[in-house]
Amino acid sequence: MAATDLEGLGRFADPAVLILSSLAGGDKHGYALVQDIEQFAEVRLGPGTLYGALSRLERRGLVEALDADARRRPYRLTPGGAQALRRYLEHARAVTATGLRRLRAAT
Amino acid sequence: MSRQSRGRGVIALYPRVWRERYGEELAHLVDSMARTRSRRNRIGLHLDLARGALDAHLETRRHSMNRLLKDSAVRCGGRYGILMGVAVAAVLTFTNVIRPAGPDESDDDPEYLIQILAAYLVIAALFVLIGAAARRRVERADSNRTDSTGRSDLFEARWVGAMAGATAGVVLALAIAITVLVIDNAFFSIISQQHDKRVAFAASGWSSMRAFINFQILRGVFVVPAMIGSLGAVLGGLGGLLARPRTSRAATA
Secondary structure, three states, rough: OOOOOOOOOOOHHHHHHHHHHHHHHOOOOOOHHHHHHHHOOOOOOOHHHHHHHHHHHHHHHHHHHOOOOOOOOEEEEOHHHHHHHHHHHHHHHHHHHHHHHHHHOOO | OOOOHHHHHHHHHOOOHHHHHHHHHHHHHHHHHHHHHOHHHHHHHHHHHHHHHHHHHHHHHHHHHHHHHHHHHHHHHHHHHHHHHHHHHHHHHHHHHHHOOOOOOOOOOOHHHHHHHHHHHHHHHHOOOOHHHHHHHHHHHHHHOOOOOOOOOOOOOHHHHHHHHHHHHHHHHHHHHHHHHHHHHHHHHHOOOOOOHHHHHHHOOOOOOHHHHHHHHHHHHHHHHHHHHHHHHHHHHHHHHHHHHHHHHHHHO
């Protein structure tokens, strides 16, 4: 992972990227996040993993909780979260491009 | 037991602070996911929750420990504890290695007993001073409206002295343990000649004096920091009490 605000998340690093990517498409509560991530990444996050990552992202100021709607609380991507996600994805894109280029050259 | 109550049962494993913040929405998510999952997937869901609870406990403890270690009262006590530890390490090295006592001299001899008691009194006085210094420092920071550096986020002013004293005590105890562990092993040929060590070893029934000495030190590591830390807390608290601003003294009088 690039040197970003997402460092030090341990096993929650990948779920954190998925959550930030999902929230980049709009505010969502827990269940909507799980469904969206399953749809665009084909990854089914468990509730413990989702909230473990969400709590860490909130503490780092990368997402913010909005007012609860009944028992559901939507979350929003903060400007800092958007910047962290952008940096991470640009780094991942550069790594992906290099890897694919080298694979093409090798075959 | 219903699916919903099973989910809530696992959520009860999370730390209280965590449950208060996320418990309700997590329970809602678990209920929503359980409705659409097969029995096998629901087991995986509960295992994921249990693992999340363990993570939450570890994270909460880590966060609390980080906050504690960053608090100015703890930092102040830690700095003074390191200074005391260095001084005591120097004294221990000098009296055990550079100028060791004779083979028949004991710590219980009146000459040494007075020196040891004097050292204890100096350390006790230092704990009082540390408590007073820490409280003054925090009170000064509290009165500075433009700069929050040095304020204690975790402790009220009246507890700052006790916290600083306790921290200094624990740091001092660890410094003593490390010093003794190093010199007793590195200079074993000198240390093993000490009267008190020979007597204790003879009465212990151990076959190896080095193993006996190291066992004693390691056993002390579990007891001495708590003892000196408690003593530091009491004396540091006293120092903090003596150092409280005159206005608050008058208010409580």
